[in-house]
Amino acid sequence: MLVKNQKPKLPVLIFLIILLTAMSIPIFAHHQEGQAYDLLEEVYTVYELADANKYEAAREQLNQIKTALNTGHLSLSEEKLAYVLDVTENTIRHLESSIENHELKMDKVLAFVLMMESAKNPNSEMVVKWENQLTDQITNGLQSESRELQTEFYQVMDFYSIIYPAIKIKQDTKVWSQLDEQFINLNQIQNEEDMLHALNVMLQTFETLETPVDKQKDDDASLAWLIFTVGGVIVFTLFYVGFRKYKGEKKEKKIKKVDDL
Template identity: 25%
Template sequence: MKKLIVGISIFFIFFSFHHQKGLAKIDSETTLIEKSLSLVQEGDYVHSANLIEQFEVKYMENAKKNKDFTPKDLETISVTFQNALQTLENDASDSQEKIAKVLGLRLLIDARETSVQPMWKEMKNAVMTPLHNMDSAFERGNTEAYDIQLNQFLHQFEIIYPSLLSDLSYDEVKKINSLVSFLDDYRVNKEALPAFSQKLDQTQTELLMIFEQGNSIFPPATFWTLFTTGGIIVGTLCYVGWRKYIGERNKNKKQREHND
C-alpha cells in the first residue's frame, strides 16, 4: 500500500513537470511576438515587422499541421498577421494603431496556445470602462463625451476581436458584433432611436458575460485530473485506514478469545 501511495505521489510530480514543460514550450514559441510587441512600443517598427514575419512563417507552418486548427482558425490567424504587418509598414498609421494591431496578434496567439485563463480577458477594464462611460454620457445628453468614449471602446474592442473569433462560438461572436456595429452605425441619431438605450445596456451585459464566462484558476483538463487523482488518494487513505482498523479489531478479538 505504501508503494501505491508513493506511485501516486510520483504521478503528481510527473504531471506537474509536464504541465510546466508545456507552459515553457508556449513561452518559447511566443518569444518572437513578445520581442516584436516590445519593439513596436519603443517605436522600432521595422525590426518589429521583421520578427513578426519570422514568427508567422514558423507559426503558420505548425498550425497547418495541427488538426485542432479549422480552416476558419487559420484564416483568422493569417488575416491578423497580415493586418499587423500592413499597419507596421504603413507610415500613415499612428503609434497607437500599430501597438493595437501587434497586441491583438499577441492576444490571439495566446488564446490559441494556452489552456489557462486567456490574456485577452485581462482587457476587461480597458473595454468595459469606456462602454460604461458611454452609458453615463448618453444619459446626460453629452454627445461629445459619448463620441470620445465610443471611439475608445471601439479601439479596445478591435484589439480583442481576433481572440473572440478564436475562443467564442459563431453565434456568440455574431451577437456581440451586431451590437457593437449598431452602436457605431447609429452614433449620430442615437437620441432619435427609442431602443438605443436598451441596445447600449445589452452590449454591456453581453460583453461582461463574455469576460466572466469560464473563469477558473485551473484549466478544465488540469482540474479534472487533479480532482480525479485527489479522489484516488483520499479513497486510498480511507481504504488503508479501514484495513488498519479491521486488522486491529481482529487482533484484539483474537487476544480476547485467547485470554478467555
C-alpha cells in the first residue's frame, strides 16, 4: 500500500483567502431572510472557534445548528436535510477526536462550511472558487511529471474530500449513489497509472456536473443525461481498475509458476 507523500497543506490557507474575498462583498448585510442570515453566521462561528482550537465551543455551536436545521431554518428536501445533519454530526465527532490533529479537524470543518454555503445557495461564489481551484489542481496533476504524479493526486483527493459534500448537496439526489460510488473508488486508487486515469475521470465528471442547477431541476432530459454520463464514467472506472487488478493477479500467477520451476 502506498503511503502519501509529505506535501504542503493548502486548503486552510486557500479557504481564508476566499473567505476574506467573499466577506468584502456585502452579501449578508442586505440579506432579507433573517433566519438564513443567522444560520450562516453560526456556521462561520464554528469555523472561527475551531480555528482558535476552541473545539468544545465549536461542538456546542454545531449542536445549536442541528437544532436550527431541525426547526426549519434551512429549506431542503427531507433527503438533503438528512445528509446535512449527518455531515454536521460527523463534524462534531471529528472535533471530539483525541487522535486527529488540528489540521484534520479543520478539514472537516471546512467541508461543513462549504456544504452549508452550497445548501443555502447552489451558486455560492465561495463554493465556485473552490470548484475552480479543484479543477486547477486536477489540471496540474495531469500536466505533472511522473515523479510528481502521486503527490499531485493525493493533493487533489484532499481538496475533493473537502469540497465533496458541497458538490453533492446541490446535485439531484438521483445521482447521489453514483457520485458516492465514484468517490469511494477514486479513494482506493494506488497505482500511478490508475491515478492518471482517475484525474481524467474526475475532470470529465466535473464538466458534466457544471450543468446549471436550475436547468437540471427544470429539464428531465438534462437530469437523465447527467445520470447516464456520471454513471458511465463510474462503470468505466470500475471496469478499468478491475481490469488492471486482473492483469496484476495474472502476472503474479505467471511469476509464481516460474519460481516453482
